[in-house]
Structures are given as C-alpha cells and as structure tokens.
Amino acid sequence: MKSIWELHRGNSLNVLGLMSGTSMDGLDICLAKVNRSGSEIEARIEHYASYSYPIDYRERLLQLPVANTAEICRMNFDIARKYGDFIQWFLDKFQLSADDFQLIGSHGQTVWHIHRNSTLQIGEASVLAERFNVPVVSDFRVRDVAAGGSGAPLVPFIDYLLFKKYQKNLLVLNIGGIANFTLVPYNAISVNDIYALDTGPGNSLIDIAVQLASKGELTYDKDGEIAKKGQVRRDVLKYLLDHPYIKAPLPKSTGREVFGKDFVTEVIRRFNIADNDYPDLITTVTRFTAESIFFNYRQFFEKRYPLDEIIVSGGGADNPVLISYLAELFENVPVNRTDKYGVGSEEKEAFAFAVLAAVSVWGVAGNVPKVTGADHPVVLGKITF
Numbered sequence: 001m002k003s004i005w006e007l008h009r010g011n012s013l014n015v016l017g018l019m020s021g022t023s024m025d026g027l028d029i030c031l032a033k034v035n036r037s038g039s040e041i042e043a044r045i046e047h048y049a050s051y052s053y054p055i056d057y058r059e060r061l062l063q064l065p066v067a068n069t070a071e072i073c074r075m076n077f078d079i080a081r082k083y084g085d086f087i088q089w090f091l092d093k094f095q096l097s098a099d100d101f102q103l104i105g106s107h108g109q110t111v112w113h114i115h116r117n118s119t120l121q122i123g124e125a126s127v128l129a130e131r132f133n134v135p136v137v138s139d140f141r142v143r144d145v146a147a148g149g150s151g152a153p154l155v156p157f158i159d160y161l162l163f164k165k166y167q168k169n170l171l172v173l174n175i176g177g178i179a180n181f182t183l184v185p186y187n188a189i190s191v192n193d194i195y196a197l198d199t200g201p202g203n204s205l206i207d208i209a210v211q212l213a214s215k216g217e218l219t220y221d222k223d224g225e226i227a228k229k230g231q232v233r234r235d236v237l238k239y240l241l242d243h244p245y246i247k248a249p250l251p252k253s254t255g256r257e258v259f260g261k262d263f264v265t266e267v268i269r270r271f272n273i274a275d276n277d278y279p280d281l282i283t284t285v286t287r288f289t290a291e292s293i294f295f296n297y298r299q300f301f302e303k304r305y306p307l308d309e310i311i312v313s314g315g316g317a318d319n320p321v322l323i324s325y326l327a328e329l330f331e332n333v334p335v336n337r338t339d340k341y342g343v344g345s346e347e348k349e350a351f352a353f354a355v356l357a358a359v360s361v362w363g364v365a366g367n368v369p370k371v372t373g374a375d376h377p378v379v380l381g382k383i384t385f
C-alpha cells in the first residue's frame with residue numbers, strides 16, 4: 001500500500017468510486033484514472049458496473065429513516081461489508097487486483113439530510129480499508145455543512161470538469177431518487193461560474209407510487225409502462241406544484257425526507273386515490289417530476305441562459321415518459337444522454353466520487369460554495385488510513 005503522503009504528492013491516481021443514491025437500488029462502482037497537471041484536473045472512466053442490493057438489504061435501506069439506533073449501528077457495518085463483496089465482484093469481472101487502484105472514494109448511504117443543518121451518510125470506511133488495504137475517502141458532505149453549506153449537490157464540480165470545454169449553455173441533469181441539475185454557461189471559465197441545485201423529486205415519487213400500487217411486487221415503473229397508461233390528474237398536479245420546495249430560493253437541496261413515502265401517502269389520502277386510480281397517480285407524479293425540473297430552470301435561469309442542450313444521466317434517463325415530458329416542456333432544446341459525451345448515464349455519480357476522492361487527497365477543495373451555500377471552499381471528506 002502506498003502511503004497517503006505518496007498519494008498526496010503524486011499526479012496520477014487510480015480510484016474506485018462508489019455511489020449509492022437515494023433510490024437505494026444498488027451500488028454503482030467505477031474505476032477512474034485521475035490526473036492533475038498544475039491546477040488542471042483531468043479524469044476518465046476505465047471500468048464501470050452496477051450491483052443491485054438483495055431484496056432484504058433494499059428493505060433495510062428503505063427503512064433506515066425510521067430505523068432505531070441499533071439498526072443504524074448494524075447497518076453502518078453491514079452495508080460496508082456488502083460494498084466490499086460488490087467491489088470483489090467488480091475486481092473479478094474486470095480481472096483487476098487490489099494493486100490496480102490506490103484509493104477508494106465512497107459516498108455511503110444517506111440516512112437523513114437536513115438542508116444547511118446536518119446530513120448523515122453511513123457505510124463504515126474502515127471495513128473497506130481493512131479488506132482492500134487502501135485508504136478510503138468517505139463522508140464527503142459533512143465538511144461543507146460545517147462550513148455553513150448544505151453538503152449538496154457535490155457533483156457540479158465534475159459537471160464543470162466534464163462539460164466546460166463544449167462552450168455551450170448546458171443543463172446537465174441527473175435524475176436519481178432526487179433530481180438535480182448543473183447549469184454550465186457557455187462562457188464559464190471557473191467553477192464559480194456554474195449554478196446547480198436539487199430540483200425536487202427524481203424517481204423517488206414514481207418508485208414509491210409503483211411500490212404502493214403493486215403492493216411491493218414492483219420497485220419502479222420500468223420504461224414508463226404504467227405512466228403511459230394513466231392520465232395526468234390536473235388537481236393533483238396543481239397541489240404538487242404548490243409544494244414550497246419547488247419555489248424555494250437558491251441555494252437549495254432536498255431528499256427523501258421531503259419527497260418520500262409520507263408525501264405520497266398524504267397525496268393518496270388527500271385526493272382519495274383508489275386502487276384503480278394508481279396509473280393516474282403514477283402518470284401525475286411523473287409529470288410533476290418533469291415540471292419541477294422545468295420550473296426551476298424557468299424561474300432562475302431562463303432569461304439569462306437560453307439552453308443549447310440538456311444532457312441527462314441517472315436512472316430517470318431510462319424512463320421514456322419522463323424524458324418525453326421534459327422534451328415537451330423545454331420545447332426546442334435537444335435532450336441527449338451523457339453517453340453522447342463519453343460518460344454512461346449510470347456512471348457519472350460514481351465517477352464523481354472517484355474524482356472528488358482524488359481531489360481531496362491532493363488537498364483541493366471539491367465543493368462549490370455558490371452551489372451549496374458554504375461560506376468558503378473546503379477540502380471534502382475524511383480519510384481512513
């Protein structure tokens with residue numbers, strides 16, 4: 001194992017990036033090569049794979065927000081052990097060994113997130129350091145929160161790195177459990193020239209509505225098949241769009257605490273949604289997801305930044321109904337996947353945490369204070385030796 005000081009002094013790092021987002025569907029793993037030359041950072045993905053959680057793990061993850069302290073304590077280690085198994089599968093798949101990477105960047109699983117107050121990710125980094133004998137950077141969000149920010153979103157740093165060179169007004173949109181976008185203006189010359197925010201729900205409401213409708217048999221609306229069959233309920237959509245988060249000023253970030261099961265249950269109660277109305281509910285929350293993305297662009301950026309292109313990543317990019325709503329709302333703006341730019345739409349977030357880990361080891365700040373609301377730039381994460 002190289003010492004952290006050697007890694008700190010080096011200019012090239014092979015990093016495993018691990019991401020498990022708010023959808024809690026699985027772990028995304030990538031191997032990235034990250035280089036620096038002066039203050040310039042350059043990175044590329046070497047390998048990527050995704051591993052679904054077994055059903056019992058997914059259920060435990062979904063229960064985390066209401067779990068007791070003993071379960072959170074257990075899960076902090078159990079989920080890291082599961083990450084370890086997935087990493088081993090990843091290494092076997094690509095015939096890699098522990099010598100092929102010098103660092104792990106692990107986002108961990110968010111248990112709870114309170115905007116500009118606190119945030120909690122679990123997945124004990126020590127378990128990974130012990131098993132693979134490499135330093136692990138984890139807990140990326142908390143230092144930004146300590147500096148007065150919300151610790152989110154953090155991917156904009158990478159969006160800037162990947163997309164500044166195209167010199168277009170780009171809306172770089174990720175639709176995970178929560179949706180967020182980075183607006184990269186055509187004339188951005190520093191990371192301080194971008195804007196980014198969580199727009200509201202990504203797939204979270206769709207997934208929950210599908211789970212409730214199918215009594216737990218289905219976990220998501222594969223290819224938008226259910227949403228295709230329903231109708232948008234205008235009364236419900238109006239209620240959803242009145243949610244204070246949608247109109248809230250910048251900076252802003254959110255999570256499943258706001259757009260989670262309680263919210264969907266309240267909508268079902270308030271509008272007396274019966275079992276056979278569920279397709280309409282699923283269509284309506286799909287529409288709401290698209291409209292909340294559009295509304296946030298319109299209220300903050302439309303006048304100053306007419307868009308050249310929308311670049312989509314995350315599981316929501318695979319939902320054709322959601323994408324067709326976005327294309328309709330953004331009218332003449334082309335909607336493409338990040339794949340067009342050489343980053344698979346499922347890969348970007350794991351890649352981001354690989355790059356952020358390298359940047360942290362080099363002592364470079366990875367937050368964008370304008371985006372998170374932090375008082376100043378900070379080096380993110382904690383290193384487990």
Ligand SMILES: Nc1ncnc2c1ncn2[C@@H]1O[C@H](COP(=O)(O)OP(=O)(O)O)[C@@H](O)[C@H]1O
Nearest residue numbers: 021022023176177203220222223314315318319
């Ligand atoms: N073929 C598909 N059709 C519709 N939705 C999909 C499809 N594939 C993935 N998704 C959605 O994407 C979600 C996972 O997205 P992901 O980007 O992994 O989110 P997170 O970063 O929160 O884990 C799934 O829960 C599901 O809602």
Ligand SMILES: [Mg+2]
Nearest residue numbers: 021023025026
């Ligand atoms: Mg996922």
